[in-house]
Structure formats: structure tokens, C-alpha cells
Amino acid sequence: MSPGPTALPTRERADSCPGALETHAAADGALARIRIPGGALAATQLRTLATAARDLGDGALELTSRGNVQLRGLTAGGEGELGDRLAAGGLLPSATHERVRNLVASTLSGRTPGGSVDVRPWSAAFDAGLCAEPALAGLPGRFLVTLDDGRGDVAGLGGDVGLFDLDPQTVALTLGGADSGLRTTPDDAVALALAATRAFLAERAEQGGTAWRLAELEDGPARIAGRVGGTSTEPVAVPPSPASGPAGAVAQTDGRMALVAVVPLGRLTAAQADLIAELATDAQLTPWRSIAIPDRPDAGAAAELAAAGLVLEPGSAWLRVTTCAGLPGCAKSRADVRADATAAVTTGTLPADGARQHWAGCERRCGRPRGDVVDVLATATGYRVEKS
Ligand code: SF4
Structure with a gap:
């Protein structure tokens, strides 16, 4: 104490x-x-x-x-x-x-x-x-x-x-x-x-x-x-x-x-x-x-x-995907990034499969991990994939 x-x-x-x-x-x-x-x-x-x-x-x-x-x-x-x-x-x-x-x-x-x-x-x-x-x-x-x-x-x-x-x-x-x-x-x-x-x-x-x-x-x-x-x-x-x-x-x-x-x-x-x-x-x-x-x-x-x-599978795609809060938690977000990322993982349609990727609802990219990460950014017309 x-x-x-x-x-x-x-x-x-x-x-x-x-x-x-x-x-x-x-x-x-x-x-x-x-x-x-x-x-x-x-x-x-x-x-x-x-x-x-x-x-x-x-x-x-x-x-x-x-x-x-x-x-x-x-x-x-x-x-x-x-x-x-x-x-x-x-x-x-x-x-x-x-x-x-x-x-x-x-x-x-x-x-x-x-x-x-x-x-x-x-x-x-x-x-x-x-x-x-x-x-x-x-x-x-x-x-x-x-x-x-x-x-x-x-x-x-x-x-x-x-x-x-x-x-x-x-x-x-x-x-x-x-x-x-x-x-x-x-x-x-x-x-x-x-x-x-x-x-x-x-x-x-x-x-x-x-x-x-x-x-x-x-x-x-x-x-x-x-x-x-x-x-x-x-x-x-x-x-x-x-x-x-x-x-x-x-x-x-x-x-x-x-x-x-x-x-x-x-x-x-x-x-x-x-x-x-x-x-x-x-x-x-x-x-x-x-x-x-x-x-x-x-x-x-x-x-x-x-x-x-x-x-618990070391090779799972879930280990490579992170997101920011997105909608509905963040008013700045252009999308419900968690729902969209979840759908992409479960249907095997990740935009940069095999790469670490961070999905974000705006350019602030909150929660982005350090290192080599592909950005999947929500825009007014869908997601834009940015490889660093
Ligand atoms: S990256 Fe943008 S949309 Fe996502 S939590 Fe941060 S401020 Fe909100």
C-alpha cells in the first residue's frame, strides 16, 4: 500500500x-x-x-x-x-x-x-x-x-x-x-x-x-x-x-x-x-x-x-492482426474495424495475408504495434492497404 x-x-x-x-x-x-x-x-x-x-x-x-x-x-x-x-x-x-x-x-x-x-x-x-x-x-x-x-x-x-x-x-x-x-x-x-x-x-x-x-x-x-x-x-x-x-x-x-x-x-x-x-x-x-x-x-x-x-495455434492469423477501437467506441472512426477485421480473419480474406497488419479507423492508427506492420486504414470508400 x-x-x-x-x-x-x-x-x-x-x-x-x-x-x-x-x-x-x-x-x-x-x-x-x-x-x-x-x-x-x-x-x-x-x-x-x-x-x-x-x-x-x-x-x-x-x-x-x-x-x-x-x-x-x-x-x-x-x-x-x-x-x-x-x-x-x-x-x-x-x-x-x-x-x-x-x-x-x-x-x-x-x-x-x-x-x-x-x-x-x-x-x-x-x-x-x-x-x-x-x-x-x-x-x-x-x-x-x-x-x-x-x-x-x-x-x-x-x-x-x-x-x-x-x-x-x-x-x-x-x-x-x-x-x-x-x-x-x-x-x-x-x-x-x-x-x-x-x-x-x-x-x-x-x-x-x-x-x-x-x-x-x-x-x-x-x-x-x-x-x-x-x-x-x-x-x-x-x-x-x-x-x-x-x-x-x-x-x-x-x-x-x-x-x-x-x-x-x-x-x-x-x-x-x-x-x-x-x-x-x-x-x-x-x-x-x-x-x-x-x-x-x-x-x-x-x-x-x-x-x-x-x-493457441502459433501459426494462427489472429497473431498477426491488431486493430484500434474503431466504431462504436471511437467517434473518429470511419468503420467498425474490429468487426471487419474479424470477418476477414474468419473468412480467410485478409488483405495482406501472412503479414502483420494493423486495422485502424483513421490516420492516428491507435494501438499500432512497433516494427514492420502493414496498415489497413478505413477510408470513406473502403480500406486502403499501406505497406511500409
Ligand atoms: S485510430 Fe482513429 S478511429 Fe481508431 S481509435 Fe484511434 S482515433 Fe479512433
Whole structure:
């Protein structure tokens, strides 16, 4: 629990990122974004979100590219009730910091091969440290922290501050998605990331207080590294983030299995969330709009998840298609992009089949993934396919 202040610190420029308490007025009602640090959700919390979606929202949990959850179409006056439910469920440890707990972590860290540390304790410790410092509530809502256990799945997501494990004794500090050259040990890694986060806020203030992201600061990485201090080594290349995460059954190092279910277009229904809560004591949301269900005795539940509409085939077209909200959620949209993309996937008529593609209702292209993506843009006369 945070001892943070009751009033938000002044933000020098309007920060429109929605939160769980400061919702966004969308065309289909209020939209609440609930930060899930490291994507880590206990089964009880998943049930809390599913029930809230059913009672107060449009019946689904929207998964974001940062492994957070959005509830849409909140009923008038439902925000207060939602806040109470989230707080009771341990999903709102700090009312003042709720929008700045943007933290992605390696998928299934500590459970599946690929990394040399378990970043789950880092995730919990960083979040607790963040929420314990009143000044850090002043971070922009877009500030992102990445915690990569060495498998290279999230270090390349362009986090403002990140930890990238290089070997069991050495952790690199990343700034703006690139290696800063600063090194630490796993035990001291969270303290270094918090120091870099404070340094970002101090540098941001010195440069006028208007930058949302570290990349917007003049000479940001060097200045923040200088504020943090320490001996620098030759930076290593940070691997680009993969186009999609794992899907299907993944063997854990302890002999058990994890199931990774991709959620078509990121819309997890309350019924699907309840089913997952039955199968695991905890789950992890990923930046690829999927949900990892660990510690299964075998892969037998995959059929049940697939029957519920989730996707466990690594080659499925659903892994390559993302959309913005579109109509009816966004008044700017020229089309119901989700319905149109769903029809294209299910009828096998995707316009650029085989390619990653992002369908959007207007040129803003909200939710577009990083990297090589074909744009499928709604226009007044149909969709225009733009290959980058
Ligand atoms: S891309 Fe345009 S239509 Fe889609 S959600 Fe963003 S603003 Fe709305």
C-alpha cells in the first residue's frame, strides 16, 4: 500500500492518458485503463475484472500492448464503484500513482527457459518503490519501464527505463530502449531503475516539463545516465522485440506446462476470464494481447480454452492482426474495424495475408504495434492497404 499523497501533483501539460479513476469519455461510454504491473494477475483479480466488466462495462476486458486492461462502456456513475472494487481486489494500491504503473516484464519469467533471472520480484519491488514515492506520481502516463530477464522479449519495446539481464550476475540499464552502458547486479537492479526514473523526472523538469517520453528529451539517455552516475561499459545491442509472443503449450523448467492463449483483437470476454481464473492461481498478461496460464500439469486445458474462443495455434492469423477501437467506441472512426477485421480473419480474406497488419479507423492508427506492420486504414470508400 502506498503512503502517497491524496492530491495529484501538478502536471505541467494536460496528461490525457486514462486511468482507473481518471477515465476517458469515449463514444461508447467511459473507458477505464487499469495498470497491471508486469501483467501479473492473481485468479481472484481476474475474477474481479471479469465481474466488473460484466456489471459495469461492456462485458469484456480489453488487453493493451503494455499488458494492461481497459474496461469500456462504463455505465454512468460506474467509475466510483469500479474504483472501490479494484481497491478491494488489490488492483489499485495507490490512487495517486495508478496511471504511472506502466511496467512490462518478460513473459513467464522464472518459469520457462530463456532468461537467467526471475524478474517477478523486480516487478513487485519496482512497483512498490514507485508507489512509495509521492514525487513519482508526477511521471507522465506514457512513461514505460521494461524488465527483461535476458530472453530479449521486452527490452526492445522502447521503454523509457529498463533492466536487461545479461548474465546471472550482470544487469544492463536501458534508457530509451538502448543500453546505457551502466551495469548493476540483480540484487541492486530495482534501485538503479528507480534512480533512473527519478533522474528522468528531474531532467524533464529542467527541460520545461513537457516531455512525455525519454526520447523527447534533448540528449535524454546521456543526461539521465550522467545524473544516475556509475562506471559505464561498452553498450550492447538490445534485440528488437519479437513480432508476436509465444502461443500454445510451453514447457516450464519444473516439468509443468504453461498455456499461452492469444486473445483475438485483445477482447477477452468476462466468460473467458472466468475460465482462465478456474485454471490457474495466477496468470500473466503479455504485450502481445495474450494471457499466459502457468503451472498446469499438462496441456490438456488447451482444447477447453480454444473451445471458448481463445487461440493457441502459433501459426494462427489472429497473431498477426491488431486493430484500434474503431466504431462504436471511437467517434473518429470511419468503420467498425474490429468487426471487419474479424470477418476477414474468419473468412480467410485478409488483405495482406501472412503479414502483420494493423486495422485502424483513421490516420492516428491507435494501438499500432512497433516494427514492420502493414496498415489497413478505413477510408470513406473502403480500406486502403499501406505497406511500409
Ligand atoms: S485510430 Fe482513429 S478511429 Fe481508431 S481509435 Fe484511434 S482515433 Fe479512433
